[in-house]
Amino acid sequence: MYEGALADLIEELGRLPGVGPKSAQRIAFHILSADAHDVDRLSDALKRVKQLVRVCEICYNVSEEERCRICRDGRRTDENICVVEESKDVIAVERTGEFRGRYHVLGGAINPLEGIGPDNLRIRELMTRLQAGETKELILATDPNTEGEATATYLALLVKPMGITVSRLASGLPVGGDLEYADEVTLGRAFEGRRVLD
Amino acid sequence: MHVRRFELIDFRSYPHVVVDLEPGPSVLVGPNGAGKTNLVEALGYLATLGSHRVSADAPLVRAGAEKAILRALIAHEGRELIAELELVPGKANRARLGRQPLPRARDILGALRVILFAPEDLALIRGEPAERRRFLDDLLVARHPRYAGVRADYDRVLKQRNTLLRTAYLARKVTGRRQASDSGDLRTLEAWDKQLAEYGSELLAGRLSLVEALAPYVTKAYDAVSQGKGRAAVAYKSSLDDERGTLTADRELITAKMLNALAAARDAEIDRGSTLVGPQRDDIALQLGDLPAKGYASHGESWSYALALRLASYDLLRAEGIEPVLILDDVFAELDATRRDRLAELLDGAAQVLVTCAVAGDVPAALTGARYDVAEGEVRRVV
Ligand SMILES: Nc1ncnc2c1ncn2[C@@H]1O[C@H](COP(=O)(O)OP(=O)(O)OP(=O)(O)O)[C@@H](O)[C@H]1O
Ligand SMILES: [Mg+2]
Ligand SMILES: [Zn+2]
Secondary structure, rough: OOOHHHHHHHHHHOOOOOOOHHHHHHHHHHHOOOHHHHHHHHHHHHHHHHHHOOEEEOOOEOOOOOOOOHHHHOOOOOOOOEEOOOOHHHHHHHHHOOOOOEEEEEEOOOEHHHOOHHHHHHHHHHHHHHOOOOOOEEOOOOOOOOHHHHHHHHHHHHHHOOOOOOOOOOOOOOOOOOOHHOHHHHHHHHOOOOOEEE | OOEEEEEEEOOOEEEEEEEOOEEEEEEEEOOOOOOHHHHHHHHHHHHHOOOOOOOOOOOHEEEOOOOEEEEEEEEOOOEEEEEEEOOOOOOOEEEOOOOOOOOOOOOHHHOOEEEEEHHHHHHHHHHHHHHHHHHHHHHHHHHOOOOOHHHHHHHHHHHHHHHHHHHHHHHHHHHEEEEEOOOOHHHHHOOOOOOOHHHHHHHHHHHHHHHHHHHHHHHHHHHHOOOOOOOEEEEEOOOOOOEOOOOOOOOHHHHHHHHHHHHHHHHHHHHHOOOOOHHHHHHHHHHHEEEEOOOOHOOOOOOOHHHHHHHHHHHHHHHOOOOOOOEOOOOHHHHHHHHHHHHHHOOOOOOOEEEEEEHHHHOOOOOOOOEEEEEOOOOEOOO
């Protein structure tokens, strides 16, 4: 087996999602034989992402400033908030070009098997936002699977008594899937055809 | 439909075997332990994504091998399709249909439909309700493959909900206090109820209409197998049945009933730490004459009843235009000569029947067709 720095690198790479032992080894050797400049750029990027990127203080989307680009954009409406599980889902919804409101990133979905309950998600923060009274419609765009559905139902039960319209993306999204992987057209149509929960 | 050829790699005792088959009856003969059941088990697995002998996948992969591959060329209504499954214990199965990888293994269900009768089926009569629920659900999926998704979704929601209740139950054991249903994570219980009732009612409605359709076939099949010695009757027994009567296959009504029952069971569920409402608590009542089969029927009667359930399943699917492959593992050894001949007559006209047996003489002469010798890891066509 490898030792020292090379072994460390292979081990670290192997921890990344989707990277198995074989790929970790391949990437490590690629880095080893790469130009020193390129490797510096990579390691800089790795460091900077940790130093600079944090979450938006309003919506918890990733951002380099206190408030993300979307929360700073004065042309967008505060009347609609779209709730998603992860920052990458914000990107997916943005790609459809169907939505001009704000987001709220929960940081996951209710999942008892993984020990995730409402207090592990940014639900209290969402409630605080809604209490400001600007929001007319809350669009629940959690993943179209069991956990995303339970999270949406839970939020709907909490929010409806506040007199805010609560809607859920239309079916048509592949059930059991990830919002992130839905193509623009499907997701865009799901957005347009969202139904109000009653 | 019929299987034209199938191939196993590292499945059970087989490093590699290819078997060419024809429509109509085929008899596989070989001594005990030769690997006859292993062959038909593979076809059953391809059709249901489960084994009739074991619940875990590890024993299905040949000792020392990492994964097993099951491949079948299926002829159906003039078309041929290759269904392939890769089994790696501890991981999700990978499936291909016509060489195309499928997003989920369960999407392969429906490509091959099999009704398999095996000695293990005695547990349908004598075993726990879970055995009979599995029988029903497998048949439900063979009848309408979309139920595989409903069943998977229901199981997932149930597992999540049970974990939630279980966690609250354990917390209570530590603190000595029962958590109120509106505090902690139990606040989310209601959010799971909706999905539980939604998928639960779909599954229940499917089972109810299935049992209704199946019941007359069971009575008929038992009559044929036992030669008129007793009347078999099956009925679905739901935990949601009440003094106002038994459930009917009306989804909206069942959803409402489930939600009511869940609300009523709330405290008891928290006390017990598990879900107390839903199709996972149901059973099928198997009557023989005036008595329940379980606990009363003799060995021979129980065995005939189990066979009747499988033959009835087969007849039902056939009547609905699905021609499944019928597999009878070790069935003739248990029957006397008259019953063997009778069963052979019943099999007449079947699209494809695979019969295994250890002693060639046990196969009735009326069952003409191909013969295969199974020995030492090889399958040889002899007639
Ligand atoms: N995972 C495995 N790896 C290797 N061999 C296995 C595996 N699983 C089962 N076997 C072997 O397969 C044989 C059993 O095969 P099978 O059950 O098909 O026999 P059979 O021909 O149906 O016999 P019988 O007539 O007794 O029913 C046993 O000898 C067993 O050791
Ligand atoms: Mg056997
Ligand atoms: Zn923001």
